[in-house]
Amino acid sequence: MGTAGLAAAGPADAVVIVDVLSFSTAVDIAVARGASVLPYRWRDGSARVFAESTGALLAGSREVAGYSLSPSSLQSIPAGTVLVLPSPNGGALSLEAAGMAATHCACLRNAPAVAARLSASARRVNVIPAGEQWHDGSLRPAIEDLIGAGAVVAGLSGSRSPEAEFARAAFEEFRFRLHDTIRNCVSGLELVERGFPRDIELAVDYAVSGCVPLLRGDRFEQA
Numbered sequence: 001m002g003t004a005g006l007a008a009a010g011p012a013d014a015v016v017i018v019d020v021l022s023f024s025t026a027v028d029i030a031v032a033r034g035a036s037v038l039p040y041r042w043r044d045g046s047a048r049v050f051a052e053s054t055g056a057l058l059a060g061s062r063e064v065a066g067y068s069l070s071p072s073s074l075q076s077i078p079a080g081t082v083l084v085l086p087s088p089n090g091g092a093l094s095l096e097a098a099g100m101a102a103t104h105c106a107c108l109r110n111a112p113a114v115a116a117r118l119s120a121s122a123r124r125v126n127v128i129p130a131g132e133q134w135h136d137g138s139l140r141p142a143i144e145d146l147i148g149a150g151a152v153v154a155g156l157s158g159s160r161s162p163e164a165e166f167a168r169a170a171f172e173e174f175r176f177r178l179h180d181t182i183r184n185c186v187s188g189l190e191l192v193e194r195g196f197p198r199d200i201e202l203a204v205d206y207a208v209s210g211c212v213p214l215l216r217g218d219r220f221e222q223a
Helices: 002-008 023-032 045-054 090-097 111-121 143-155 162-183 186-194 197-203
Strands: 014-018 036-040 082-086 102-106 125-129 213-216 219-222
Touching (some): 014 023, 014 111, 023 082, 023 090, 023 102, 023 213, 036 090, 143 162, 162 197
Parallel strands (some): 014 102
8 A cells, every 4th residue: 555555565567546535436438528637746836837847727725616626526627728736645656657567547436447558457456555644644455446446356367466355345235335435444434524425415316427547648548
């Protein structure tokens, strides 16, 4: 899980980044509408400089009107939009993975679609749950990302590592109660407290998207 998990994973043909609440869900919704998403690690002044240098829009805070890491803010994003999406978890992982293998982004919405594509195109796939961060910046395990990773693993053919099998088992355990499980996990409760329950509704909508975001250069586009 997280950057340490990515670094520890062996060589692969493809890497799948899973950050259910909310980077991966936001990427799926935006890319499915024909936008492209540039992941960025930091939510600071450097993000604006990066957006200006690429001619892209910069996603703002959830609490401010406009595009943000909130998936619900991206439901009407126009095709052709280029959006810089800062994320210290999924965004940072995507950038770390970019030099290792073909990098995809998956969530519960598009897990079967991503798995189907990779089953046909990759022999070895590393599925990396992003996790969250505690206030001191250390890794906080996130059950929603473990479940999301398991949803991808469940659709992949071939043998599985014990860790991948554990993730698949977690997905199967919670598959028919995704809403209650993720709404009541730590990350879900945080979003509800901040006033974004709609983001959870979008995130737990399993297998509704055929979008397969692939990192080409500096941006996620439809594969």
